[in-house]
Structure formats: structure tokens, C-alpha cells
Amino acid sequence: MQTLSNWQDKASEGKLKSTKEYDPQLMAIIKEKKCSSWGLKVAKDEHEVLKKATACFAKDSSWSML
Template sequence: MSKKHKTYTTEFKAEAIKLIEANQGNVSETARQLSISMQTLSNWNTKAKARTLAGTKQYSPDLNALLEENKKLKQQLKIAEMEREFLKKAAAYFAKESQ
């Protein structure tokens, strides 16, 4: 016989995350209180902190998209700043050489 896989609602997961916070972050105690696997609860907690667990206050698909876009824009800005710095040095070098 195979073990039946239990599915939890997003509301239950959100409440479990709130209970972890109420227990000062003690995942094992919260798992014991809810009679669920500590690993399952730990996975939910990790996802909630990463803002990818639906039903928690941290989760927002729009927010996740904005955070990704922000990360890409910061990378592009860093590259542009490096290019600008290189061009400044090149311009100074050629200006000095032409004199």
C-alpha cells in the first residue's frame, strides 16, 4: 500500500506561517502543534520568506515580478557605470596624449 499524499490549503499554510512567528520562529514546536512534518513546515517557511508561498502576506506575484525586474535593472546599471568609467579614462588618456 502506498501512503496517501496530504494536500494543505493555502489558508492552512498561511496560518502555519503565522504560528511559526508566534512561536518565535520555532519550526519544530509549530510542526508538533499542527501534527505535520517539520520538513514540510520548514519548506513553507522558506518559501514564505522568499515571498513565493501563496496565501502569505509576503506573497505577491506582482511584487516578485518587480523584484526580478529591479534585480535586472541594477545589473544593467552596474554595467553602464563600468562602461562610463572606462570611457572617462579613455577620454582622459587620449586628451593627455594629444597635448
């Protein structure tokens, strides 16, 4: 998908030949892809934090009585 992102950057800067108008559906897909990628990164980061917290609580025996 990096190629699609490069295309969008060049098109936005007017560096692509004969691109005067952009397909609105394509632009919507590109925007959705960027949002999805960001959301996935956040979810992965949160997952890592939860794994570390779970491991930490598992080691501490005082939490097991709750």
C-alpha cells in the same frame, strides 16, 4: 531595497511564516529591480572606462589631429 531582497530570499526558502503563495506582481517588481540594478552597475563601469579612455586620448597629442 535590501529589505525587500531579504524578504524574497526568505520567502523562496520557505522561511517566512504563512507565505504559501507570492503575489506575481511583487515578484515581477523584484526581478525588474534586480535587472535594473545590474544594468546600472554595467553602465557605471562603462562610464568609468570611457572617462579613462578620454583622459588618455586627451594626453596623447597625436590623436588630436584626427
